[in-house]
Amino acid sequence: MTGLTAVQKVLSRKTGRPRVEPGEIVEAKVDFLMLHEVTGPLAVEEFEKISGKVWDPSRVIVVFDHDVPPSTIDLANQMRRMRSFVKKHGVNNFFEIGRGGIAHQVLFEEGFDMPGFLIVGADSHTCTAGATGAVGIGVGSTDAAVVLATGEIWLRVPETLLVEVKGRLRKGVFAKDVALSIVGRIGSNGATYKALEYSGETVSMMSLSERLTLANLSVETGAKTGIVQTDSKSIEYAENSGRRSELLDVRSDPDACLEKIEIDVSNLEPVVSLPHSVDNVKPVAEVEGLEIDQAFLGSCTNGRLDDLLVAFKILKGRRVAPSVRLVVSPASVKVYAEALRAGVVEEIVRAGGIVTSPTCGPCLGMSRGVLAEGEVAVSSSNRNFIGRMGDKRSKVFLASPATVVASAVEGRIADPRRFLP
Amino acid sequence: MKIRGRIIRLGDNVDTDVIIPARYLVTHDAEVLAKHVFEDYYPEFRAKASGGAIIVAGEDFGLGSSREHAVIALKHSGVKAIVAKSFARIFYRNSINLGLPALVLRSNEGFDKLKDGDEAELDVSNGVLTIIRTGEKFSCDKMPEFMMKIIEAGGLINYFLKKHG
Numbered sequence: 001m002t003g004l005t006a007v008q009k010v011l012s013r014k015t016g017r018p019r020v021e022p023g024e025i026v027e028a029k030v031d032f033l034m035l036h037e038v039t040g041p042l043a044v045e046e047f048e049k050i051s052g053k054v055w056d057p058s059r060v061i062v063v064f065d066h067d068v069p070p071s072t073i074d075l076a077n078q079m080r081r082m083r084s085f086v087k088k089h090g091v092n093n094f095f096e097i098g099r100g101g102i103a104h105q106v107l108f109e110e111g112f113d114m115p116g117f118l119i120v121g122a123d124s125h126t127c128t129a130g131a132t133g134a135v136g137i138g139v140g141s142t143d144a145a146v147v148l149a150t151g152e153i154w155l156r157v158p159e160t161l162l163v164e165v166k167g168r169l170r171k172g173v174f175a176k177d178v179a180l181s182i183v184g185r186i187g188s189n190g191a192t193y194k195a196l197e198y199s200g201e202t203v204s205m206m207s208l209s210e211r212l213t214l215a216n217l218s219v220e221t222g223a224k225t226g227i228v229q230t231d232s233k234s235i236e237y238a239e240n241s242g243r244r245s246e247l248l249d250v251r252s253d254p255d256a257c258l259e260k261i262e263i264d265v266s267n268l269e270p271v272v273s274l275p276h277s278v279d280n281v282k283p284v285a286e287v288e289g290l291e292i293d294q295a296f297l298g299s300c301t302n303g304r305l306d307d308l309l310v311a312f313k314i315l316k317g318r319r320v321a322p323s324v325r326l327v328v329s330p331a332s333v334k335v336y337a338e339a340l341r342a343g344v345v346e347e348i349v350r351a352g353g354i355v356t357s358p359t360c361g362p363c364l365g366m367s368r369g370v371l372a373e374g375e376v377a378v379s380s381s382n383r384n385f386i387g388r389m390g391d392k393r394s395k396v397f398l399a400s401p402a403t404v405v406a407s408a409v410e411g412r413i414a415d416p417r418r419f420l421p
Numbered sequence: 422m423k424i425r426g427r428i429i430r431l432g433d434n435v436d437t438d439v440i441i442p443a444r445y446l447v448t449h450d451a452e453v454l455a456k457h458v459f460e461d462y463y464p465e466f467r468a469k470a471s472g473g474a475i476i477v478a479g480e481d482f483g484l485g486s487s488r489e490h491a492v493i494a495l496k497h498s499g500v501k502a503i504v505a506k507s508f509a510r511i512f513y514r515n516s517i518n519l520g521l522p523a524l525v526l527r528s529n530e531g532f533d534k535l536k537d538g539d540e541a542e543l544d545v546s547n548g549v550l551t552i553i554r555t556g557e558k559f560s561c562d563k564m565p566e567f568m569m570k571i572i573e574a575g576g577l578i579n580y581f582l583k584k585h586g
Contacts, residue, residue: 025567042449042489050581066446074447124487124511140489140515141449142577149581154567188434189481193510222481224510277434364443364486385438385485392461 003253005160007195031117039122046145055151063103101332101358104128104300111241130215133230133250160258165202167266172417175210176400184281192222273398295408302380303331307401321411326353426473430537433479440491455497470499478505483512520576524561
């Protein structure tokens with residue numbers, strides 16, 4: 001019998017069986033369920049049709065993030081509905097406006113993303129939890145409703161695509177460039193229903209924050225989840241979390257049945273995803289000089305302190321081009337506070353940028369920086385579909401935080417290498 | 422289980438942001454969502470779908486955001502089933518969970534014979550799409566038994582109630 005893939009190991013434990021096989025449909029036990037104010041209210045409404053009792057309130061996490069603080073009465077009412085659910089069922093893991101941030105970032109910061117855990121979230125970027133060896137799976141509201149009632153979910157056990165990344169990144173090239181290149185290589189549906197598993201020396205060298213960027217973009221290949229193989233960094237995270245996991249070594253056995261691709265990033269240049277698909281990845285040189293209207297730094301993909309520190313370095317002694325708005329959303333309240341202490345917020349404001357509350361808003365065209373007709377944005381977020389960040393005639397170019405901020409200074413899409421010491 | 426409707430042809434990579442833009446995710450009222458379905462991408466969609474439609478789409482239908490609002494908007498507009506070359510996984514789950522049959526075409530051959538506006542019948546249980554005008558038949562992969570039960574119950578919530586009620 002062949003060995004097990006990482007995701008087989010996790011799902012075997014969660015179904016209480018010695019082994020589950022790819023392609024099988026199983027009912028798995030969920031460690032944590034995450035809801036936010038956009039998909040949560042529908043989940044709660046469906047839940048109430050089938051049950052009066054949450055299976056385990058200590059395993060439910062509610063975060064407000066998509067439009068924070070709310071910019072419409074409808075959204076304010078959706079939050080009100082979620083607060084009443086939280087209160088009624090005694091959900092203590094509730095992150096109110098000003099106490100949390102973007103859900104995937106909050107889950108990481110609060111130590112929920114334990115290696116070997118199965119985390120289900122009513123949000124497609126729940127795969128971000130894979131950075132520390134958790135299996136994070138995004139679902140819709142009705143799936144979340146059934147998890148609320150039973151703590152279980154039906155899943156098709158995915159095949160695994162092992163992504164081995166080799167090579168040392170050159171100056172001005174970041175985890176986001178690697179992640180976009182992987183999406184470009186696999187394609188937007190090249191890994192549909194599969195699990196990605198990241199390994200290799202480049203990934204080992206990455207910080208947990210960089211791994212969050214990598215895992216986050218897994219869904220843009222169609223994958224069900226994306227797991228970074230655990231190592232000393234993720235084990236240290238687990239030890240500091242105050243939680244326990246039965247499975248800390250999350251990686252496929254050498255003889256597991258899987259597909260594998262290798263990517264050498266030693267010569268990688270900064271890249272951008274051109275409109276309107278994430279897998280439309282080109283070197284920044286191909287679009288350098290294209291005029292932009294807005295630069296957005298933030299989102300669950302790239303709104304962490306290291307991303308903001310890159311902005312700090314590039315902005316120091318410079319100004320945002322007069323024709324450009326630089327919008328920065330720290331991924332969480334914690335990141336915001338750290339950025340304040342590090343002087344990053346002051347530098348952004350001095351340079352003519354604006355810092356918003358932690359929110360998903362601009363990334364999905366919901367609030368705090370939507371695009372007008374025909375406008376062009378360069379963004380550190382994760383999607384560039386038609387109308388994603390605003391008007392249907394606007395265009396979004398996805399890039400690393402460095403490329404975003406360099407472009408904000410130049411007023412045109414720019415190669416960040418000229419701006420970095 | 423058989424469904425009849427007019428074919429609406431869509432291309433590859435239809436994402437959930439174009440099915441229902443985020444600015445409408447402030448409600449899950451089906452009528453409001455249906456009113457704005459495909460607003461930026463295919464504004465005539467609702468008028469075409471009303472009266473019963475079967476979407477025939479290319480690769481990776483429903484990619485992107487997990488918003489179940491996309492399925493609600495399609496269903497309430499009059500979409501009775503979706504047949505595609507392939508589906509994105511979260512949309513596929515959402516569609517099954519809301520009782521909207523989603524079938525994968527077995528072969529891409531003859532895909533262009535599935536014409537926009539043609540009346541068609543979909544035998545969901547056996548995975549056969551028939552064009553009424555020509556009698557031509559197209560095979561789809563049969564849905565796994567477990568998902569078929571959810572579809573027959575009218576969605577995951579009803580399935581759950583039947584099983585536990």
